[in-house]
Amino acid sequence: MNSNELLPEALQGSSLKLKDNPSATKTLFIESYGCQMNFSDSEIVASILQNEGYTTTTQAGSADLILVNTCAIRDNAEIRVRQRLQDYKKIKSKSDKPVLIGVLGCMAERLKKQFLEEERLVDVVVGPDAYRDLPRLLHEAESGRQSINVLLSKEETYADIAPLRLDQNGVSGFVSIMRGCDNMCSFCVVPFTRGRERSRDPQSILQECEDAYNQGYREITLLGQNVDSYKFSSNTGIALFSDLLKLIAEHLPNLWIRFSTSHPKDMTDDVLQVMALYPNICKYIHLPVQSGSDSVLERMNRGYTSAWYLNRIKAIRHFIPDCAISTDIITGFCGENPSDHQETLQLMKTVNFDFAYMFMYSERPKTLAERKYTDDVPETEKHIRLQEVIALQREHSKNALQKYVGTNQWVLIEGDSKKSNAFWMGRNSQNAVVIFPxxxxKKGDRVNVSITSSTYTALLGNRIL
Ligand code: SF4
Structure with missing residues (x-):
């Protein structure tokens, strides 16, 4: 599973700042759960609705339209979204004006019947490939009919829609380069909720990056479920992910470029060579391993072995010696025995990941694993294994940060430090958080910082004048 899918509540409760729209007559409150792709989709939805006269509010209680962009990856995300929809239903029932509630994203397909008919929580249900249809669906809902479109598309990439930037910090933005996924990892629901893989025209991606830069963004993360399988064919030839990276890096030398997520079976040396060549491509790769056991990897249908994975790590270190590497790990997948778990710990020790997203396996409906395997590792055992993985990673993360002490790091300033507005928070090329007085x-500046100490999660230092 890629970190895209796993980052929890990346945009929970975030409000959208729409551009001034003099004809705006209605207000929109949008809340997103799950991955960065959802975050990015909310920007597309905001753009579509701006043309329909919507401006935004940070107060659900005063909105004409409440949208919840959902994630189906983890069971607790589902529980949380249902709870939020119940809260919004109460707001709607108390409001003295008509309010519409809609559910977007990955849960739409699976839970449409419950949300619309059984629990009557929402008026509109829209799947990830049907956002262009939102205006029609909303008109239908306004006239009292429950409306739904969860059709998946083989072509939709929203390439022509300029997203309205969710102004989280005004410095780091996201650009989707592809949609869907053709891999069938047995634990993953994405191929069923987001459909087949399709890539966007590189020129439209470049244009979106350039627009973001002109709006003040200084860092862009290119998003795809598996960026390494990016492939766009046209009359002029085929563009692969390495070509796309090169194109953006050359045209926008002052923009830092990140990407997520890479797939071990598809990551090529070409991509690594391009990364090494351009200083504005950040030296950080998120490469989900999931398990260190070949038999578990096979049941997960990941398409690689631990030896293959380690070979890819070797390639990264060969081409980009200063590259930070993070990963995803699932503990307690179907059939995982104690020695499989030990192999995961051993792989972690071999690689020394800078960072990891770590989860206990939770079975998702519709997946291959649900149909084919028994979820047979007891919850307590999954939990114990997860704690061991977390403890080991904590040490590795601490060591990874310690190695920067005594060095100078270029840092892109993202905003105030959470603990004190007398300090800045930014990240270096390797994605390590840096705090300094x-x-x-100003926000968005790139400055050189001398690193004086480190904690488990951040680097501390002083700007070099
Ligand atoms: S099926 Fe696709 S999205 Fe899901 S974990 Fe595998 S590569 Fe990632």
């Missing part, structure tokens, strides 16, 4: 810099 404010002088005369």
């Amino acid at each position: 404010k002088l005369d810099e």
Whole structure:
């Protein structure tokens, strides 16, 4: 599973800042759960609705339209979304104006019947490939009919829709380069909720990156479920992910470029060579391994062995010695025995990941694993294994940060430190968080920082003048 899918509540409760729209007559509150792809989709939805006269509010209680962009990856996300929809239903029932509630995203297909008919929580249900249809669906809902479109498309990439940037920090933005996934990892629901893989025209991606830069963004993360299988064919030839990276890096040398997520079976040396060549492509790769056991990897249908994975790590270190590497790990997948778990710990020790997203396996409906395997590792055992993985990673993360102490790091300033607005928070190329006292810099500046110490999660230092 890729970190895209796993990052929890990346945009929970975030409000959208729409551009001034003098004809705006209605207000929109949108809340997103799950991955960065959902975050990015919410920007597309905001753009579509701006043309329909919507502006935004941060207060669900005053909105004409409440949208919840959902994630189906984890069971607790589902429980949480249902709870939120119940809260919004109460707001709607107390409001003295008509309010519409809609559910978007990955849960739409699976839970449409419950949300619409059985629990009557929402008026509109829209799947990830049907956002262009939102205006029609909303008109239908306004006239009292429950409306739904969860059709998946083989072509939709929203390439021509300029997203309205969710102004989280105004410095780091996301650009989707593809949609869907053709892999069938047995634990993953994405191929069923987001459909077949399709890639966007590189020129439209470049244009979106350039627009973001002109709006003040200084870092862009290119998003796809598996960026390494990016492939766009046209009359002029075929563009692969390495070509896309090169195109953006050359045209926008002052924009930092990140990407997520890479797939071990598809990551090529070409991509690594391009990364090594351009200083504005950040030296950070998220490469989900999931397990260190070949038999577990086979049941997961990941398409690689641990030896293959380690070979890819070797290639990264060969081409980009200063590259940070993070991963995803699932503990307690179907049939995982104690020695499989030990192999995961051993692989972690071999690689020394800078960072990891770690989860206990939770069976998702419709997946291959649900149909084919028994979820047979007891919850307590899954939990114990997860704690062991977390403890080991904690040490590795601490060591990974310690190695920066005594070095100078270029840091892109993202905003105030959470703990004190007398300090800045930014990240270096390797995605490590850096905290340092404010002088005369501003958000979005890239500054050189001398690293004086580290914690388990961040680097501390002072700007070099
Ligand atoms: S099926 Fe696709 S999205 Fe799901 S974990 Fe595998 S590569 Fe990622």
